[in-house]
Amino acid sequence: MGDMPRFLDRYQLERPRSDHPLGFAAALADHHVPGISLALLEHGEVTQTWTMGRRSVTSDAPVEPDTLFQAGSISKSIAAACVLRLADEGVLDLDTDVNELLKSWQVPANDGWQPHVTLRQLLAHTAGTTVHGLIGYPPGMPVPSVPDLLDGHGNSAPVRVTALPGVRHGYSGGGYTIAQLALTDVTGLDFDTLAWELVFEPAGMVHSTFAQPLDRARAANAAAGHRPGPAPVAGGWHTYPDMAAAGLWSTASDLARFFAAIRASVAGAPGALLSEQSARAMLARGAPNVPYGLGVTIAEPGEPAFVGNSGTDEGYRSWAGIHLADGSGAAVMANGDYGYELITDVLLPALRREYGWPAAPAAPTPAVAAGDLAGRYASGDDEFLVAETDAGLTLTVPGQPSVPLTAGTDGGWRARVLNVDVRFADRDGDRVLVLHQELVPHADVEATRVTG
Structure with a gap:
C-alpha cells in the first residue's frame, strides 16, 4: 500500500498548459471524486497498490487496497470468463441457441419470427438485443427477479431482439442479463457462487463478489458512489440484479489479477484460468465495427496487443487492462461520476510515460521547414x-x-x-x-x- 507517487503530480486536466501543474489531490477535488484505488501490473504481476482519498464525503474512513468499489461493465468480463470456463468443461456450447439453455424465461418471438441467439453473440454484443445499460435500484425500490427484469417489470425496458443476430456490434447490458440467466438455469447455482467457483477463487480475486445487495460486513468496507458535488448516491450505492452486466464489487488488485489471468491463458500457461483456445476466442473481434471480443475490449489493428475493460455504475468509474507482450498494465477504481476523466486523461498517460508501456509506432513525420x-x-x-x-x-x-x-x-x-x-x-x-x-x-x- 502507498500514497500516489509524485510522478502523478503533474495534473493539468482542464487547465491551460501554461498553468502550473497541480498535485493529484487537487485532481480529485476538482473532479468531485472522494477517493481512488490503483493497482500496477508489471510482467503480469501486481507489484504496487496506491490509494488516495476517502470512501465517502460523510466519513473520514480512507480508501485502502481492500476497499470495495462497484466495477460496472467490467462485470461483463467476469461473466464471459464464467461462460468460457463452462465451455472448457463441456457443460455448454457457445453456439447453441440460448433458448435451449434457458428454463425460467425464453427469448421471445417477434410476431411469429423466432430469433436464434447464442451465448457467443450475447457476449460479443452482436445478438441484436436491446437495453444498452441498466441503472440499478436505489434503497427502498423493489428489486425485480431476473426474468421480470428481462420482461421490463423493473426500471428498464423489456429486453428484445430488434436487429439481426450475429451481424454487428450493438452494446447491450440486456443481452448479458440473458447470459446470466442461462448460466444460473444450466448450473442451478446462484450467480455469485458460480463466479466464485469458476473465476474469483482460481484467479485469486479474494475480495470480489456479485452479492446484491452486499452483506453488512462487506458494506462496512465499501466505498460509496458519488455524484458531482460531491454528493453521495442515496443509500451509498444501487443494487444490480443484472449482475453479469453491472453487479461486480471488487478491488483494483482483484481486477488486475483477473486480466493477468487472461494474459496467462492466452499464453497457454499450465493451470491457467482458461484454455488457450477459449482465451483466444475471448480476444477475437466479435464484429468488424468495434474492437470488442467476448466481454473485453481489445486493441485496434496496428496497436500493441491488449485486453481490458472499463466500467460505469451510478457514482463509480473503473478501468483495467494489460498488455499481452510484456504484462504491463493497471486497474483503477474511483467513487465519483467524473472519475473516468481522471483515469483516462491523467493516470493512464502518466503510467505510460513512467513505465514505458507499449505504444503504437508513431507515423514518421518528415522534417519540414x-x-x-x-x-x-x-x-x-x-x-x-x-x-x-x-x-x-x-x-x-x-x-x-x-x-x-x-x-x-x-x-x-x-x-x-x-x-x-x-x-x-x-x-x-x-x-x-x-x-x-x-x-x-x-x-x-x-x-x-x-x-x-
Missing part, C-alpha cells in the same frame, strides 16, 4: 491559418487571437497556452493539418491546405 507548412487549411466551413514566426508557427481560427506553436521532438507542433497539438501530413499530394485537442477525445480535425 516551418515556412513550408504555412498557409490556409480548410475543413468544411472551418478555416485555419498557419503562419511562420521567428519562434516557430502560429495557428489562427477566425475570431480568435493567434495561438503560438512550438516544434516538438516528434515532428509535431504543440500549443503551450491550450491543450492542443498539431501535426502535418502529406496525403495524395495534399498537405493536411491534423488538429488534436485533449479535451475532445476521438474528434481530431483534419484540414487540407488551400492552394491558389
Whole structure:
C-alpha cells in the first residue's frame, strides 16, 4: 500500500498548459471524486497498490487496497470468463441457441419470427438485443427477479431482439442479463457462487463478489458512489440484479489479477484460468465495427496487443487492462461520476510515460521547414491559418487571437497556452493539418491546405 507517487503530480486536466501543474489531490477535488484505488501490473504481476482519498464525503474512513468499489461493465468480463470456463468443461456450447439453455424465461418471438441467439453473440454484443445499460435500484425500490427484469417489470425496458443476430456490434447490458440467466438455469447455482467457483477463487480475486445487495460486513468496507458535488448516491450505492452486466464489487488488485489471468491463458500457461483456445476466442473481434471480443475490449489493428475493460455504475468509474507482450498494465477504481476523466486523461498517460508501456509506432513525420507548412487549411466551413514566426508557427481560427506553436521532438507542433497539438501530413499530394485537442477525445480535425 502507498500514497500516489509524485510522478502523478503533474495534473493539468482542464487547465491551460501554461498553468502550473497541480498535485493529484487537487485532481480529485476538482473532479468531485472522494477517493481512488490503483493497482500496477508489471510482467503480469501486481507489484504496487496506491490509494488516495476517502470512501465517502460523510466519513473520514480512507480508501485502502481492500476497499470495495462497484466495477460496472467490467462485470461483463467476469461473466464471459464464467461462460468460457463452462465451455472448457463441456457443460455448454457457445453456439447453441440460448433458448435451449434457458428454463425460467425464453427469448421471445417477434410476431411469429423466432430469433436464434447464442451465448457467443450475447457476449460479443452482436445478438441484436436491446437495453444498452441498466441503472440499478436505489434503497427502498423493489428489486425485480431476473426474468421480470428481462420482461421490463423493473426500471428498464423489456429486453428484445430488434436487429439481426450475429451481424454487428450493438452494446447491450440486456443481452448479458440473458447470459446470466442461462448460466444460473444450466448450473442451478446462484450467480455469485458460480463466479466464485469458476473465476474469483482460481484467479485469486479474494475480495470480489456479485452479492446484491452486499452483506453488512462487506458494506462496512465499501466505498460509496458519488455524484458531482460531491454528493453521495442515496443509500451509498444501487443494487444490480443484472449482475453479469453491472453487479461486480471488487478491488483494483482483484481486477488486475483477473486480466493477468487472461494474459496467462492466452499464453497457454499450465493451470491457467482458461484454455488457450477459449482465451483466444475471448480476444477475437466479435464484429468488424468495434474492437470488442467476448466481454473485453481489445486493441485496434496496428496497436500493441491488449485486453481490458472499463466500467460505469451510478457514482463509480473503473478501468483495467494489460498488455499481452510484456504484462504491463493497471486497474483503477474511483467513487465519483467524473472519475473516468481522471483515469483516462491523467493516470493512464502518466503510467505510460513512467513505465514505458507499449505504444503504437508513431507515423514518421518528415522534417519540414516551418515556412513550408504555412498557409490556409480548410475543413468544411472551418478555416485555419498557419503562419511562420521567428519562434516557430502560429495557428489562427477566425475570431480568435493567434495561438503560438512550438516544434516538438516528434515532428509535431504543440500549443503551450491550450491543450492542443498539431501535426502535418502529406496525403495524395495534399498537405493536411491534423488538429488534436485533449479535451475532445476521438474528434481530431483534419484540414487540407488551400492552394491558389
